[in-house]
Amino acid sequence: MMKLSNIKKAYGAGSLTVPVLRGLDLEIGDGEFVAIMGPSGSGKSTLMNIIGFLDKQTEGVYSLNGEDVKAANENKLARLRNEHIGFVFQQFFLLPRLNAQKNVETPLIYSGASKKERAERARSLLEKVGLGDRMGHLPSELSGGQKQRVAIARALINHPSVILADEPTGALDSKTGAQIMELLTELNREGKTVIIVTHEEEIAAYADRVIVLRDGLIVEDRMVTA
Numbered sequence: 097m098m099k100l101s102n103i104k105k106a107y108g109a110g111s112l113t114v115p116v117l118r119g120l121d122l123e124i125g126d127g128e129f130v131a132i133m134g135p136s137g138s139g140k141s142t143l144m145n146i147i148g149f150l151d152k153q154t155e156g157v158y159s160l161n162g163e164d165v166k167a168a169n170e171n172k173l174a175r176l177r178n179e180h181i182g183f184v185f186q187q188f189f190l191l192p193r194l195n196a197q198k199n200v201e202t203p204l205i206y207s208g209a210s211k212k213e214r215a216e217r218a219r220s221l222l223e224k225v226g227l228g229d230r231m232g233h234l235p236s237e238l239s240g241g242q243k244q245r246v247a248i249a250r251a252l253i254n255h256p257s258v259i260l261a262d263e264p265t266g267a268l269d270s271k272t273g274a275q276i277m278e279l280l281t282e283l284n285r286e287g288k289t290v291i292i293v294t295h296e297e298e299i300a301a302y303a304d305r306v307i308v309l310r311d312g313l314i315v316e317d318r319m320v321t322a
């Protein structure tokens with residue numbers, strides 16, 4: 097479970113400091129499916145980056161499973177990230193010269209897993225996301241939805257408890273986006289905490305809870321009724 101208390105984030109220094117998150121409080125329990133919405137520039141990605149240990153808050157306390165994360169140094173943050181978080185982004189961020197299987201394997205390269213173990217895990221995850229027949233394809237040989245499936249398989253490779261997806265359907269047509277949301281829903285049913293950012297109500301409707309940010313604060317926090 098994650099708890100954020102009075103989280104502030106500002107960019108820049110001195111008189112040029114720009115506040116982005118302005119004292120935000122948020123608790124997300126294990127196994128929740130949360131959609132974060134709000135206007136462009138309201139701080140959604142900034143919040144996701146803090147939740148995912150890609151960035152640190154300027155003020156406030158973020159604790160994960162009761163442990164205050166603020167004290168963690170870069171190594172510790174990297175470890176927390178590797179152990180707990182799988183990231184999915186709008187632009188997929190696949191490596192263009194690696195095939196699907198190798199892309200999924202990349203987070204394991206420094207893990208100590210053998211080549212065979214890496215390959216087996218990548219292949220089973222690609223099968224899970226419905227790409228069993230595309231393992232050898234390069235990203236350029238895959239559709240947008242298939243690329244996002246590869247990215248989701250890659251996000252799963254370290255068995256994260258939390259999937260953070262920043263506009264995972266933003267680059268996809270609505271039918272393909274719906275398929276990606278079905279996949280994220282399935283992962284949530286299997287017990288993963290899923291947190292997405294989206295601008296679209298139809299996408300947010302897949303979540304159980306919607307949080308709306310405005311100017312760096314939560315202005316709405318509601319359960320989605322089926």
Ligand SMILES: Nc1ncnc2c1ncn2[C@@H]1O[C@H](COP(=O)(O)OP(=O)(O)OP(=O)(O)O)[C@@H](O)[C@H]1O
Nearest residue numbers: 107108114116134135136137138139140141142143
């Ligand atoms: N590294 C940075 N340095 C300076 N300012 C930043 C940085 N990252 C974000 N910002 C600023 O913080 C504010 C919030 O950005 P953020 O990316 O969190 O917004 P967002 O809600 O995700 O918007 P969008 O819907 O457009 O993705 C913006 O005004 C942005 O310009």
Ligand SMILES: [Mg+2]
Nearest residue numbers: 140141142262
């Ligand atoms: Mg953003």
